[in-house]
Amino acid sequence: MTVTLGRRFAGTVIGFGLLAAGAIVLAPLIGSTHISLRRAFDRSVPFAQNVDAQIFFIARLPRTLAGALVGSTLASAGVVFQGLLRNPLATPFTLGVSAGAALGAMLAITFSWSFAWAGVSAAAAASFIGSLAAVGIVYALARARHRGLSTNVLLLAGVTMNAFFSALILFVQYFADFSQTYRILRWLMGDLDVSSYQPIVTALPLVVIAFAVFAWLARPLNLLSMGSESASTRGLNVVGAQRAAFLSASLATGAAVSVGGPVGFVGIVVPHLVRLMVGPDHRLVLPASALFGAAFLVACDVLARTVMAPIELPVGVITALIGGPFFLWLLVRKR
Amino acid sequence: MNFVLFILFVIGGNAHTQIQTRPTRIISLIPAVTEMLFAVGAGPQVVAVSSFDRYPPDVAKLQRVGALLDPDVERILALRPDLVVVYASQSDLRTQLDRAKIPIYVYRHAGLADVTTTLQELGERVGHGQEAGEVRRQIESRIDAVRKRVAGRGRPRTLIVFDREAQALRGIYASGGYGFIHDMIDAAGGEDVFADVKQEAIQATTELILVRRPDVILELRGDPVPADVRTREIAVWQALPAVPAVQNHRVYFIDQQATVVPGPRVGEGVELIARTLHPEAFK
Numbered sequence: 306m307t308v309t310l311g312r313r314f315a316g317t318v319i320g321f322g323l324l325a326a327g328a329i330v331l332a333p334l335i336g337s338t339h340i341s342l343r344r345a346f347d348r349s350v351p352f353a354q355n356v357d358a359q360i361f362f363i364a365r366l367p368r369t370l371a372g373a374l375v376g377s378t379l380a381s382a383g384v385v386f387q388g389l390l391r392n393p394l395a396t397p398f399t400l401g402v403s404a405g406a407a408l409g410a411m412l413a414i415t416f417s418w419s420f421a422w423a424g425v426s427a428a429a430a431a432s433f434i435g436s437l438a439a440v441g442i443v444y445a446l447a448r449a450r451h452r453g454l455s456t457n458v459l460l461l462a463g464v465t466m467n468a469f470f471s472a473l474i475l476f477v478q479y480f481a482d483f484s485q486t487y488r489i490l491r492w493l494m495g496d497l498d499v500s501s502y503q504p505i506v507t508a509l510p511l512v513v514i515a516f517a518v519f520a521w522l523a524r525p526l527n528l529l530s531m532g533s534e535s536a537s538t539r540g541l542n543v544v545g546a547q548r549a550a551f552l553s554a555s556l557a558t559g560a561a562v563s564v565g566g567p568v569g570f571v572g573i574v575v576p577h578l579v580r581l582m583v584g585p586d587h588r589l590v591l592p593a594s595a596l597f598g599a600a601f602l603v604a605c606d607v608l609a610r611t612v613m614a615p616i617e618l619p620v621g622v623i624t625a626l627i628g629g630p631f632f633l634w635l636l637v638r639k640r
Numbered sequence: 641m642n643f644v645l646f647i648l649f650v651i652g653g654n655a656h657t658q659i660q661t662r663p664t665r666i667i668s669l670i671p672a673v674t675e676m677l678f679a680v681g682a683g684p685q686v687v688a689v690s691s692f693d694r695y696p697p698d699v700a701k702l703q704r705v706g707a708l709l710d711p712d713v714e715r716i717l718a719l720r721p722d723l724v725v726v727y728a729s730q731s732d733l734r735t736q737l738d739r740a741k742i743p744i745y746v747y748r749h750a751g752l753a754d755v756t757t758t759l760q761e762l763g764e765r766v767g768h769g770q771e772a773g774e775v776r777r778q779i780e781s782r783i784d785a786v787r788k789r790v791a792g793r794g795r796p797r798t799l800i801v802f803d804r805e806a807q808a809l810r811g812i813y814a815s816g817g818y819g820f821i822h823d824m825i826d827a828a829g830g831e832d833v834f835a836d837v838k839q840e841a842i843q844a845t846t847e848l849i850l851v852r853r854p855d856v857i858l859e860l861r862g863d864p865v866p867a868d869v870r871t872r873e874i875a876v877w878q879a880l881p882a883v884p885a886v887q888n889h890r891v892y893f894i895d896q897q898a899t900v901v902p903g904p905r906v907g908e909g910v911e912l913i914a915r916t917l918h919p920e921a922f923k
Contacts, residue, residue, distance in 0.1 A: 336847055337847060337848065338851045352889070355882065356850055356851075356882045359880065359881070360850050360851050363846055363850070363879065363880060364845065364846040364847035365847060365848055373688075381664075418806065420836060426805050426810065427807060428805050428811075429804075482692065482862075483708070483805040483811065484802055487813070491811060491843060492811065496810065496811065498845045498847075500808065500809040501809075501879055517878075590802040610845065610847070615837060616837065616839070617843055
């Protein structure tokens with residue numbers, strides 16, 4: 306049994322790992338313009354003069370890495386939320402994280418906050434703080450009337466917070482001028498052109514910690530999928546596992562959204578695609594989703610910046626346009 | 641005798657039609673048009689403006705009736721206007737005003753040349769045709785003077801940034817090859833780096849900016865930008881050292897509404913941009 310799982314785990318990680326690695330290596334080579342790799346890596350030309358090197362290292366590489374980080378985070382957070390809420394329609398944004406983040410970014414853009422903290426712009430920092438606020442409120446509500454963590458209250462509180470924050474966003478929008486409103490709209494569609502490594506580096510520690518928790522969560526999520534009572538008879542600390550799942554997935558989502566905006570569809574399409582391929586065992590679904598999510602978003606971003614070049618499409622539009630129909634096709638074919 | 645009759649008839653007739661159609665309770669929902677109305681001397685006829693209006697200072701005491709996305713129809717009707725200036729896309733509002741039999745003037749942003757033709761047309765509509773012609777000639781001669789000054793000089797490749805995230809090169813909105821700002825750059829002796837993209841505004845990525853290699857980067861803002869913020873924001877461009885504008889320290893902020901409002905101050909705007917692109921031409 307464990308031998309088979311070990312072998313399947315290795316196969317899954319190697320297969321999806323190659324896919325992710327391929328996407329990350331190829332993506333910086335493709336763009337709206339042609340660059341010479343030889344010149345990009347030519348050390349004899351000073352970096353300040355080397356346009357090819359700057360396109361590669363300043364424009365393309367950071368956004369590829371940002372895509373990998375955001376994609377893998379949103380995909381695995383999606384798996385965790387679907388397992389935690391025992392609801393296949395759950396996404397990383399179901400519990401209000403993205404709406405809180407959007408409100409934060411909206412405030413920063415509308416009132417032109419211009420502080421920068423550890424190389425992270427005001428909008429990114431404010432969006433992360435906004436997501437923390439949303440997570441805190443939802444968590445407090447879900448704990449208020451139960452000693453444990455009620456997933457029903459969690460779900461209702463999350464959906465309500467989403468609606469409430471959306472209303473606040475519309476309210477704040479009345480103080481914004483047109484260009485700011487337009488920028489917020491674009492922020493909501495997701496944008497990976499980070500133009501420096503700093504936002505990625507700042508988000509990374511949180512994402513790494515969350516992934517460590519996800520690794521531990523694989524077995525508890527398997528048990529939870531049979532219902533919390535049967536999980537606790539099998540010796541699982543249900544409340545502890547739920548708490549760990551909620552907090553780690555929410556914080557990782559907040560960090561990812563602060564880097565690339567609330568890129569839609571990754572958190573629901575990737576986990577389901579992966580389940581169709583490797584089955585429901587979270588020990589396989591989690592690592593496979595993390596790797597496939599990275600490959601998926603990096604590939605979508607390549608399309609976003611080349612399809613209509615020099616005009617760039619928001620990456621969230623591509624994820625929805627490709628992810629949606631592809632997902633439906635797989636669903637129908639499976640039957 | 642004939643001559644006297646002619647004078648009496650034409651001038652009298654003219655005055656007559658003016659009394660009939662000259663609006664005295666105008667509402668403008670577009671800041672650029674409000675500026676035009678005041679410039680041609682129709683300011684006293686304006687009773688309300690949009691919530692974004694700030695210029696000329698006289699608008700401060702006027703009523704506000706919403707703006708492009710949120711016109712307050714009730715207040716507009718309550719003010720009993722005899723002319724409402726609406727944007728072409730405000731189709732709901734247009735239907736409602738039509739139903740109330742309130743005359744409207746439909747406006748849309750276009751190129752630089754359209755600013756003066758609109759000003760003339762609007763001036764005639766509100767009974768100030770002569771003043772409008774005068775203002776039009778002033779604007780056009782100011783722009784022509786700038787064109788002459790910069791003629792024959794190099795035309796620096798210019799990137800116009802309307803807006804971006806503070807302290808980051810993200811969400812950069814740049815002028816494309818269409819619209820009055822694109823035309824203003826042309827008049828001021830610059831070449832828009834995105835002239836080939838036939839849109840008013842595009843979201844420019846860092847890759848695109850590296851490839852287009854602007855000689856000058858102009859950040860236009862309608863609101864005042866304090867000097868310290870300006871210095872900090874200009875420093876952000878150091879992230880793209882291969883861009884000639886960054887290498888040659890030619891990244892500028894212009895925080896004057898004249899450069900972003902397609903109204904009677906466009907001549908001033910063109911000159912401001914030209915002074916930045918070609919400082920040597922204005923010595």
